[in-house]
Structure formats: structure tokens, C-alpha cells
């Protein structure tokens with residue numbers, strides 16, 4: 134399957150993407166994680182991305198689209214992928230459509246994770262991620278690691294993302310509403326959007342998402 138995951142910062146896209154990708158046996162492609170990996174390797178791309186990310190703004194399209202394209206062209210993504218955080222504005226959605234058209238393939242679904250703003254603020258405030266791999270995501274109370282400050286998956290150090298400060302989160306939410314939400318209408322026009330609530334325990338949300346994707350697949 135080829136799936137796009139959309140939803141506000143803190144909705145649980147990364148948390149669900151890891152679980153869904155494993156169940157559906159497709160790679161999880163997160164542009165946020167790709168940028169963070171570049172930041173920790175101190176590449177030129179990482180330095181550029183960090184200046185935008187720390188301000189809560191989107192990294193420019195020309196950089197982001199090229200990076201996402203390179204990742205989608207890796208052999209493990211030949212039969213499907215789960216995109217997390219890309220596309221993030223209408224120009225990126227149009228660029229993705231062009232890429233898919235060139236390959237004669239199409240998306241199967243756009244999974245929209247809904248969560249109220251006060252909930253996403255609480256989720257982000259307590260989020261801790263792993264220094265080794267930012268797709269290893271925890272929460273100090275809702276999804277705590279077994280040992281405080283230590284990643285359950287790889288033993289890496291857990292820390293708070295630089296862009297999870299109160300001011301930057303406010304800006305990211307604003308950018309989500311103004312730039313990312315319009316892609317939901319863009320994909321509704323293509324009949325691809327499946328909306329689910331992201332409230333409740335993580336495993337329940339995963340089951341809800343799998344059920345919704347299965348119904349969507351059967352309806353095609």
C-alpha cells in the first residue's frame with residue numbers, strides 16, 4: 134500500500150507510523166526524521182533544515198521534495214510506503230502526484246489523524262525521543278520508557294526535541310492550519326481521505342487505523 138499520514142504536530146503520526154509500517158510491511162518514511170538524522174550528522178542539509186525547524190517553519194520545498202523523492206526511490210519502497218510528514222503543503226502534494234504519475238502508480242489512502250489542540254499540546258510537552266533514531270518516541274507519562282531517560286528499543290539517550298518548546302509548538306500549529314490542512318481538501322477531491330480519531334491508548338488507535346485502511350482497501 135501507498136499511504137500518506139496527516140495530522141497536527143503531536144497527533145501521533147510517528148508513533149502510529151512505526152506500528153502501521155510493521156503490520157503492513159512497508160517502510161516508514163518521515164521527512165522530520167530524515168531532517169533530524171541530517172542534523173545529528175551535521176550535514177549541510179541538516180544545518181539548513183535546523184534553522185527552519187527551530188523556528189517552527191517548513192523547510193523549503195526544493196530541498197524537501199528532492200530528499201523525499203530520493204528516499205521513495207530506494208528499493209525497499211518499490212512496493213509501498215507510509216509517508217509521515219510529507220507532503221505538508223499543496224505544492225508538495227502536487228509534486229508527489231507528478232512523481233507517482235511518472236511511475237504509473239497512485240496513492241491508496243490518506244490517513245488523517247484527528248486530535249484536539251489541548252491534547253496535542255500535552256503530548257508534545259511530555260515527548261522524549263532517542264538520540265540514535267528520532268523514530269523511537271516516548272512520553273513521560275502516556276508512553277513511558279521502562280527506564281527513565283533510556284530508549285527501550287536501542288538503549289540510546291532520550292531527550293526533548295529542540296522544536297518542542299512552547300513558542301515553537303504554537304508556530305508549528307499555526308503552520309499546520311495554514312499550510313498543511315489544505316492538503317486534506319486536495320486529497321478529498323481525489324476520494325482518498327480516511328479520518329480517524331487519534332484519542333485513546335496507542336494500541337487502540339493502531340487497531341482503528343488498520344480497520345479504516347482495510348475498509349478503504351475493500352471499497353476499491
Ligand code: AP5
Nearest residue numbers: 142143144145146147148164165192218256260271272275
Ligand atoms: P515532524 O517531525 O514531522 O513533526 P510534526 O509534524 O510537528 O509532528 P510531530 O513529530 O511533532 O508529531 P507526531 O504526530 O509524529 O506525534 P508523535 O507520534 O511523536 O516535523 C518537524 C519539522 O520538520 C517541521 O516543523 C518542519 O520544519 C520540518 N519538516 C518535516 N517535514 C517537512 C516537509 N514535508 N516540508 C517542510 N518541512 C518539513 O506523538 C507525540 C507524543 O504523544 C509522543 O510523546 C507520544 O508518545 C505521545 N502519544 C502518541 N500517541 C498517543 C496516544 N494515543 N495517547 C497518548 N499519547 C500519545
Ligand code: MG
Nearest residue numbers: 146147148165
Ligand atoms: Mg513525528
